Amino acid sequence: MQWTEVSIITTSEAVEAVSNILMTYGATGVSIEDAKDFEKLSTGMYGHHGGYIDLEDVPHISKGAIVSAYYPESRHIDQHAAEISSEVQGLTEFGLKSAPGELKISPVADENWKTAWEKYYHPFAVTRYLTVVPSWDDYKPKNSLEQLIRLDPGMAFGTGTHPTTQLSLQALEMVLRGGESIIDVGTGSGVLSIAAKLMGAKKITAYDVDDVAVESAKKNMRLNPQAADIPVAVNDLLKGIHTQVDLVVANILAEIIVPLVPQAYENLKPGGHFLMSGIIKDKYGLIINTLNQFHFKVDQSMKMGDWYAVIAEKTVEEDK
């Protein structure tokens, strides 16, 4: 399978906004090379293995930042290059210097994509109790409450570090008390299902429309013995699924959440929760209106940067 890498040369201050733009075009992952991080690296702030790192030995950029995003070739991202460039240039209107904003597109072979991840992916404490650890790292929990999710991001989205995944994990921690039945829609790397299992959920089923993601999630479930029994299958949202669960979780772009809302309603028990993430600021209103239209009560909205997550509860006509 061939991938397309889109790299944008920008400034450190625009890194998050540029990453968001690239994600909204359906990137499977984003890697960031920021000159500021290398300054920190030289002072030991990022030296998680403890040693002093001589910057001379590490190939790095000395100024600004490069944000690189990865798309399956089938996404034909080259057709959107002009739109992406104009959105990056448009960041100046929000007071962010994104110059030079130069955009490069190049094909990447599978193994290079993996190398890019390994370079930038380190153990990451995503909530107070959960740390996501790359499968090749020998990180050990720092206290008895810390739980580890071992992941090989492979080709699937979901290393735990993206704000949309972080918000999903935090929302799961707020809602889960143990014993719940859950459907994870758009499981990607499987990170949310694995986390839910560690938080005490009883029965989880995970779906993704992309068979590469399904294979990656299955592999990650096996890396985490407590999650090894979670079934993962290819499915388009919840089409053809008719069940009754306590919770549906989905970290997918807002446009895809909209058709999922009535399907989630149908598959939830009364009082069950629908956790949504992946909602970019401009689409928040659309999601709230859709939830209201389909008898969901919004319990809580969470925000990180430009991204929103929403926790909604299924109401039945009488208790609305």
Ligand SMILES: C[S@@+](CC[C@H](N)C(=O)[O-])C[C@H]1O[C@@H](n2cnc3c(N)ncnc32)[C@H](O)[C@@H]1O
């Ligand atoms: C942003 S990623 C989220 C991955 C992971 N759940 C996380 O939170 O990090 C979105 C995932 O949704 C999947 N997806 C997109 N459209 C879908 C659809 N119609 N049905 C099921 N999955 C879908 C993508 O393949 C991708 O793996």
